[in-house]
Amino acid sequence: MAGLDEQQLLELIESADSDAVETGLRALRADDPQQARRIEAMRRDRVLLQSLPPIDPPVDFLAELEPQIARPMLMDDVPTTATQPGAARRAAHRNRMRSQLMQAAVAASVALTVFVGAWITASSLGLFDSSDNTLAESDNPGSNESQLAVNDSSDIDNAADISNDSLDDVLLTGDLHHRAPNLSDIQRMTSRRLVASTNRDTAHAQPNPSTVNADAQPAFVMADFALVLNSKDETAAQSHLSAAIDTVTQHSAVIKNLTVPELKLIEQAWLARRAANGNPVGPLHAGVGDDPPANRRPGTANANRSFHLNVEMLQESVEQLIAEGLVAGSSDLMPDYDQQIELSEAGLRYTLAIPVSELKSVLARLNAVDAGNNQLVLRESLDTGPNAVQPMAWATDLNDILVIHDRLLREQPDAVLLLPVVLSQVK
């Protein structure tokens, strides 16, 4: 094994394939024992370095920067629409100009301190034009979209509008809210196989029940009831759900149903990286109104928008989508993106996928974690008010739910139950 180059030696040091490493080191020992010892030592060195802990900054470290963080917000007027190419560079230039002008303004104010009284008097008399601060231009420094995304400006606007109706509360304020599920949409979904997608028929498709041996795949059933999970925040909710399916060995997952704005952001980032790597592609989704009339549904604009994601082209993005949407469990159980959008827009932020037979034990584990704060509610009982879910409704609904569940157990014992989850903030 004479003459291993640096990259081959590095491979021996860093590879996680212990069998390959052992084979390589054995050959190296035979050829150059001293080099082999050194490589083994360098493997150990790597572990040492990896064990170095992060170093925490001083407490309130950012407090010193807070005034500077706040300052741009007072100056800038950043609209949300997409911009032309180069706008960000112009924006950065304007920001620099603003900064320099502000510094000059501060210096001028100091020089005029002696005449403060006259200054205030003159201001009150309206002698100074209040539109002096024309530095804050109305055109856009903001989003630095690539040219490919310019065509999507209307999509971005609509996405922002829709997000205001649905998940903006969660994203911006951290508050969790009730949203009445659109029952007609949900009922429509029960007749579809949720994880099938006609677009995923290429070799690069993510592992998906529709592309794997169909005989091995269970049937999927959308529950007629929802889990209302009371939790102090979304992170705790994810943790509780993940813990609840921890012991379910097969066909289990906790999925966060991505929204249109989230998918849009992931796509934008992916497009930018593709362009940077010399492989630009156009936007992959159809714009608003592109759906043929027969496919349009009343309601939100998002329902009319179809994301025909070509998995082959979006291989990287698919991995990130999985990473973003899969909280725990098997990615095979993730609804496709159209369905995730429908669920999330109906306020069903998560989907819990479990075998029908495991429902009661999963609920028991959830209650054990969260001291019985969770509720199962028939979806038509859900309300939009702040005190939407009434305890008495739960007591009544539980009998109905058990009837539904018992029927499922009888008729489809091997099915995977897709249980929508509504997050409710603990008061």
Place this chain on the structure above:
Amino acid sequence: MKRFAAPDAAIDDLWQEANLISEMQRPTSASPPADTAGGAVSTGPPRLTPLRELQLLEQHRAGDPKALSELLTSYQRRVYSICCRMVHDPERSRDLTQDVLLKVMNGLDGYDGRAKLSTWIIRITINTCLSDLQKQKVRQTASLDDLSTGSSSSDRSVELPASMGGQRELSGAEVVELGERRVAVERALGGLDADARAILVLRDVQDLEYQQISEVLEVPVGTVKSRLFRARASFRTALEQEMARLSGTAGDEMGTKTA
């Protein structure tokens, strides 16, 4: 206090302890998000997902004052940690971290998404540290009173604070308190030239992939691998020297010399 018979044996001990530490620190693949009940203990704000970062960026550009603060808070620990590992001086690290965060803040409008946000921020951090180290090097070589402690590297940082195994001679009790192992590793890392230190910090301490390091350092992946191998070789040599030095110090404290 334990005396090390030979550097290799000491490093074996180091490795066994580190292995245990690594096992304790590394999350499992099925673990829920950090800092939740039953999850791994996290002493800092959890890292944001790439999607959350994009959301915050959009919110910041839309004028949300909290978004920038949340973004910077999520990165301050990481940036500070890199700066400390690079310059080995808490005061300078603090200043450099603030410089980095200000650069990030002022540069966000120009961030075009071609690299991941984390890659972009780490690039700014590393470049800021390397510039600072270069300035320190210029000052050291220009100074008529350069009292090098005998390091072979002209990039050797100014005196390490005690909390990171300073270059000043530590008493035996201090070494025991800090952990002689940690002292040796920190000193060996601090004694490398800046480029070698940077690539080891990025790869092993920050756990970046080759491609990410390539984007941070703006060199091809092949160059990353070559530099990484050479950095490892330098670190190995430096660690052996530090362990020998420590065992020599320990021997002196005990009134005997180690072999």
